[in-house]
Amino acid sequence: MRNFLGKLKSVGEFKERGKTVLLRVDYNIECEQGKTCDVTRIIDSLPSIKYLLELNSRILIVAHRGRPDGRANAELSLKIAAESLAGLLGRKFISLAGSDIKFPSYPVPYVYFAGGDIRTLKREAIEKNMKPGDIVVFENIRFYPEEEKLDKNFAKGIASLADIYVNEAFSVDHHSSVSVAMLPLYLKNYAGFRLMDEIKNLEFVVNSxxxxxxxxxxxxxxxxxxxxxxxxxxxxxxxxxxxxxxxxxxxxxxxxxxxxxxxxxxxxxxxxxxxxxxxxxxxxxxxxxxxxxxxxxxxxxxxxxxxxxxxxxxxxxxxxxxxxxxxxxxxxxxxxxxxxxxxxxxxxxxxxxxxxxxxxxxxxxxxxxxxxxxxxxxxxxxxxxxxxxxxxxxxxxxxxxxxxxxxxxxxxxx
CATH class of the missing domain: 3.40.50.1260 (Phosphoglycerate kinase, N-terminal domain)
Incomplete structure (x- = not known):
């Protein structure tokens, strides 16, 4: 019998305000001709995102699309997923150019897409430029060969950007990769609402x-x-x-x-x-x-x-x-x-x-x-x-x- 459910902390137990949250989601969405997308997976992440926004969290989203084998591939960019997320949240969307990630000083929260190299980003830039309620979607984590190689320094570098980690990516939890198997080791961690629902229902059919x-x-x-x-x-x-x-x-x-x-x-x-x-x-x-x-x-x-x-x-x-x-x-x-x-x-x-x-x-x-x-x-x-x-x-x-x-x-x- 599996019993993960009683051993996990739901993100609903997280109560601290104004923290920086590293949120691993599944945005492996399919799009027709690069425009019309099935946003079901993005919708699944919204309860956790909205809960964190109520806490004035700064949200750093890490996700993947497809299997780019550790190389950048424009067809598998997460920019279109970030735009879709902004639309679902009723927010404006801004794509940040280059690897020097600087956030404009806008008075209201936005959804940003950061297409630059996550390995060059420092915690100071997050604290200086992101406002409470801002959301940044990073480029496809599988563009980095370190993701599948379980690179310890890569994991530590990403973990250093945030205060806590939330896993909302059940679909990849059977894989061993930095973003799901290593980041939780360096940060206080929680399971997202959708992840908890998956486990609750799967354990039910096996056990009860x-x-x-x-x-x-x-x-x-x-x-x-x-x-x-x-x-x-x-x-x-x-x-x-x-x-x-x-x-x-x-x-x-x-x-x-x-x-x-x-x-x-x-x-x-x-x-x-x-x-x-x-x-x-x-x-x-x-x-x-x-x-x-x-x-x-x-x-x-x-x-x-x-x-x-x-x-x-x-x-x-x-x-x-x-x-x-x-x-x-x-x-x-x-x-x-x-x-x-x-x-x-x-x-x-x-x-x-x-x-x-x-x-x-x-x-x-x-x-x-x-x-x-x-x-x-x-x-x-x-x-x-x-x-x-x-x-x-x-x-x-x-x-x-x-x-x-x-x-x-x-x-x-x-």
């Missing part, structure tokens, strides 16, 4: 979930979810399988799957799960297949898939079967789409179950949904607000549920 528990899993790779499945399947009453992951289990049961995608190296794991939990595993009995991924596909019983046909969605009988099981649940955990939902012709099964799960949540059942593609599918239904908890953790959620090491969280409890 009501029965019957229905696990809905999909997506392409079973190996990415191995440890999570090892923890949750024994606790589950039913395990509904869809997407490319179902292809592995169908192969184990000697069904022909034509030209459908099969994860290399996943067969043995699926076979072991079937041996140990065959009575819990629920597989499709009809599917939608396509040869060229065009058009609406063809409905086939699972024992009628022909060579060259690719399974792209679950069929109506399977949707009915899965729906009847979900209706029995007191707890529902969903991770992974049940078909090629990016194609509107092959999204029906995923969206049908998403709507059903949302309709059962917050009342008849407790529902936890997580995973990047899963959230994209849920958002298509516009019913995400009906889910009890939507985890934006992605890989961190899988690691947490799987009992894996969480360096960013462990650093907060030392």
């Amino acid at each position: 979930a009501k029965k019957p528990l229905v696990l809905v899993i999909g997506g392409a790779k079973i190996t990415d979810k191995a440890k999570m499945l090892n923890v949750l399947i024994p606790r589950s009453d039913y395990v509904i399988v869809g997407g490319a992951m179902a292809n592995l289990f169908l192969l184990v049961k000697n069904y022909q799957i034509g030209g459908s995608f099969v994860e290399e190296g996943g067969y043995q794991m699926a076979a072991e799960i079937m041996r140990n939990h065959k009575d819990k595993i629920i597989l499709p009995r009809d599917v939608i297949v396509s040869r060229n991924m065009e058009g609406s596909g063809i409905l086939k019983l699972i024992d009628s898939v022909e060579p060259g046909e690719k399974i792209v969605d679950i069929g109506p009988e399977t949707i009915f079967d899965y729906s009847e099981i979900i209706k029995k649940a007191s707890t529902i955990i969903w991770n992974g789409p049940l078909g090629v939902f990016e194609n509107q012709f092959f999204a029906h099964g995923t969206l049908a179950l998403a709507r059903l799960i949302a309709s059962r949540a917050k009342g008849k059942a407790y529902a936890l949904v997580g995973g990047g593609e899963t959230l994209q599918a849920l958002n298509q239904t516009q019913m995400q607000d009906y889910i009890d908890f939507v985890s934006t953790g992605g890989g961190a959620m899988l690691s947490y549920l799987g009992g894996e090491e969480m360096p960013g969280i462990s650093a907060l409890v030392r």
Whole structure:
């Protein structure tokens, strides 16, 4: 059983006014053509930011976008995230040029983007130029090779800029890097409100979930979810399988799957799960297949898939079967789409179950949904607000549920 929750200090316990706060957030946002952005992750950070602003804190935001491998990459700049934050807070935005960070003497707080080198910044500049309530978003922390190399001097330099550290970046807490695993060692630290919510809900489904528990899993790779499945399947009453992951289990049961995608190296794991939990595993009995991924596909019983046909969605009988099981649940955990939902012709099964799960949540059942593609599918239904908890953790959620090491969280409890 995991019990981080009782060992963490929430940022709500921090009461000191006028302090400089180093806030690690997840602003790994996706933007179309550099302009229209999904600001969900920024919105998730607002409760902690607004609380700190009530305390007249100076807020230094450290975050990342993408995987620039320790090199500057204009396409992965955090400037657009800083602009989005300013818009959400109703503040004006100013981009500071160069590495010599000087803040204009404006009478009201702003959101600043500091694109210069954080390694050259000194505490004196912060105290001299930042007013209480000012927010500075630094450039992508992953532009610095020291971030992933766990450079001690890099960590000490950044930590010297602030009085306290707040972690509001659950999605990267399963990684070992300076900004999540080392900065808390040098500063008084707290967990952000969203981070606390993530842990509260994930610990609930592992330690206290009501029965019957229905696990809905999909997506392409079973190996990415191995440890999570090892923890949750024994606790589950039913395990509904869809997407490319179902292809592995169908192969184990000697069904022909034509030209459908099969994860290399996943067969043995699926076979072991079937041996140990065959009575819990629920597989499709009809599917939608396509040869060229065009058009609406063809409905086939699972024992009628022909060579060259690719399974792209679950069929109506399977949707009915899965729906009847979900209706029995007191707890529902969903991770992974049940078909090629990016194609509107092959999204029906995923969206049908998403709507059903949302309709059962917050009342008849407790529902936890997580995973990047899963959230994209849920958002298509516009019913995400009906889910009890939507985890934006992605890989961190899988690691947490799987009992894996969480360096960013462990650093907060030392």
